[in-house]
Amino acid sequence: MRTSLSRIPALSLLLILTLTGASFGHDLVRVPPGNRNSTQPPIPNTSALRAKAFNTSYEEKYQKIVGVLREDKELIASIKKAAQAYRIDPIHIVGALVGEHTYNITIVNRVKSYYVKALAYSQADFKFSYKDVSVQSFIKKPEFAHCDAFTGSAELWECRDETWDKSFRGKVIDGVTYENMTFQRAFFQPFFAGQTFGLGQISPLTALEVTDLVHATSGLPKLSAEDPQAIYRDIMDPDRSVIYIAAIVKDAMDVYRAQGFDISENPGLTATLYNVGQPRRRALALRQASDASGGKKLPEENYYGWLVNDRLSELNSLLGQ
Numbered sequence: 289m290r291t292s293l294s295r296i297p298a299l300s301l302l303l304i305l306t307l308t309g310a311s312f313g314h315d316l317v318r319v320p321p322g323n324r325n326s327t328q329p330p331i332p333n334t335s336a337l338r339a340k341a342f343n344t345s346y347e348e349k350y351q352k353i354v355g356v357l358r359e360d361k362e363l364i365a366s367i368k369k370a371a372q373a374y375r376i377d378p379i380h381i382v383g384a385l386v387g388e389h390t391y392n393i394t395i396v397n398r399v400k401s402y403y404v405k406a407l408a409y410s411q412a413d414f415k416f417s418y419k420d421v422s423v424q425s426f427i428k429k430p431e432f433a434h435c436d437a438f439t440g441s442a443e444l445w446e447c448r449d450e451t452w453d454k455s456f457r458g459k460v461i462d463g464v465t466y467e468n469m470t471f472q473r474a475f476f477q478p479f480f481a482g483q484t485f486g487l488g489q490i491s492p493l494t495a496l497e498v499t500d501l502v503h504a505t506s507g508l509p510k511l512s513a514e515d516p517q518a519i520y521r522d523i524m525d526p527d528r529s530v531i532y533i534a535a536i537v538k539d540a541m542d543v544y545r546a547q548g549f550d551i552s553e554n555p556g557l558t559a560t561l562y563n564v565g566q567p568r569r570r571a572l573a574l575r576q577a578s579d580a581s582g583g584k585k586l587p588e589e590n591y592y593g594w595l596v597n598d599r600l601s602e603l604n605s606l607l608g609q
Contacts, residue, residue, distance in 0.1 A: 314547070314548035314575070315548065316545065316548055316549070316550055317548055317549050317550065317578075317585075317586070318550045318553070319549055319550060319551045319553065319554050319557060319586055319587060320553070320554070321553050321554050321597070321600075322554070322556075322597055323556060323589055323593075323594050323597045323598065324586060324587075324588045324589065325588060325589065325594060328591050328594045328595065328598070329589070329590050329591045329594060330591060331346075331391065331591045332391075332591075335391040335392065338391075338392065338393075346390055346391065349389060349390045349391075350386065350389075350390040350595070350599075352389070353385060353386050353389035353390060354386065354602065354603075354606065357382065357385070357386075357606045358606055363526070363530075364606065364607065366526075366527055366530045367381045367382060367530055367607075368607070370506075370530045370531050370533070370534040371534055373505055373506060373531075373534065374505060374534040374535060374537070374538040375538070376534060376537055376538055376541065376552070377552070377555070378607050379555045379600070379603060379604055379607060379609065380534075380537045380555050380558045380559070381530060381533050381534055381537065382555075382603050382606060382607065383555040383556065383558065383559040383562075383593070383596035383603065384488065384533050384536075384537065384558070384559050384562040385487070385488065385533070386559075386595070386596060386599070386603060387559045387562070387563055387592040387593065387595065387596055388488065388489040388562075388563075390592075390595060391591070391592055391595075392489055393489060414478040414516060414517075415478065415516060416475050416476055416478060416492065416513050416516050417475065417478075418474040418475045419464070423475040423476070423513050424513055424514055426475070427448055431451055431455040431456070432447075432448055432451050434447070434451075435447035435448050435451060440500050441496060441497055441498070441499045441500040441501075441510075442497045442498060442500065442501070442539055442568075443568070445493060445496050445497045446497060446566065446568050446569070448471065449470075449471045449472070449493065449566065450566075450569060452470075452471035452474070453470075453471070457469070457470075457471075471493065472491050472492075472493045472494075472565075475493075476491060476492040476493045478516065486523045486524040486525070486526065486529045487526040487529040487530070488523065488529040488530065488532060488533045490523040490529060490532050490533070490536070491523075491565075492513075492516065492519045492520070492523070494532075494536060494565060495511055495519050495522060495523050495532055496511055496512075496513060496519070497539070498532060498535040498536055498539055499511040501535045501538065501539055502531060502532060502535045505535065506531050506535075508522065508528065508531065533562070536562055537558045537561075537562060539567065540558055540561040540562070540567040541558065543567045543568050543571045544567065544571045544574075544587070546571070547571040547572060547574065547575040548575060548578075549571070549574065549575075549586075549587065551587065554589075554597070555593075555596050555597065555600065555603075556589040556593035556594060556595075556596045556597030556598075556600075557587055557588075557589055557593055558593075559589070559592055559593040559596040560587075560588075560589045560590045560592055560593030563590065563592040563593070564590065570587075574587055
């Protein structure tokens with residue numbers, strides 16, 4: 289049973305208001321297009337190691353994903369359809385795809401090959417767990433009780449993500465040592481091949497966060513941590529993956545708007561958020577910094593989003609824009 293707001297302690301209510309992005313008395317700031325940084329921010333060493341392992345370069349990887357987008361008319365049509373459903377510019381979806389396949393994985397030659405992988409994952413036997421404790425059991429611990437006040441999947445799972453960081457990550461609790469790793473990595477990485485999968489390189493945790501929005505907008509069944517196979521089916525299927533990318537971008541836009549920032553005209557920023565996740569925490573931190581004397585007034589792109597803004601003219605041409 290969900291806890292009514294009237295029964296939530298004051299401190300928990302404050303947490304709910306901040307996590308949901310409740311913002312009062314702020315004018316909406318339009319974040320202008322383009323990069324705030326004149327040069328590209330540092331690229332993580334992990335990206336360099338990936339490129340080196342496959343004897344390639346960022347530019348080669350970039351050209352490969354751009355080539356696939358240029359040639360695959362069906363994919364572009366799916367991107368435009370998803371963007372229309374979620375009322376966003378399709379360039380935001382293109383930016384997310386270009387960033388992922390430039391700095392993380394390398395795009396396969398044929399997008400349809402992802403269908404085969406989706407089928408394989410949907411039939412595999414695995415679960416989401418950490419040290420043999422399922423995530424469903426773990427989130428029943430009292431430290432997560434305040435998260436149950438949320439009725440939306442995005443707020444609920446992001447609250448659980450933050451609670452892991454605050455209460456368990458890198459700590460020893462009741463004789464159990466919890467490693468200094470993210471909630472996503474601890475519970476939602478059942479395979480050693482990596483944490484994110486499919487065309488959009490979406491993590492299972494992120495898919496769970498936007499499942500309510502995807503269900504309401506696109507009519508896809510709601511996902512559950514109790515059925516990891518269904519999650520992998522959705523994030524591996526390229527048609528559904530594009531829908532989830534649109535939902536992730538839309539969710540980030542809405543969260544930042546709630547905190548007083550319109551980022552809808554800056555694909556580099558939405559690509560950055562697609563890359564780093566946790567939009568509620570980041571939007572709140574930006575709001576607090578902006579309100580502080582001498583604090584940062586606008587969000588900034590990371591290395592991933594910087595590339596998107598830097599190549600925006602070429603990327604828009606893929607959409608005929």
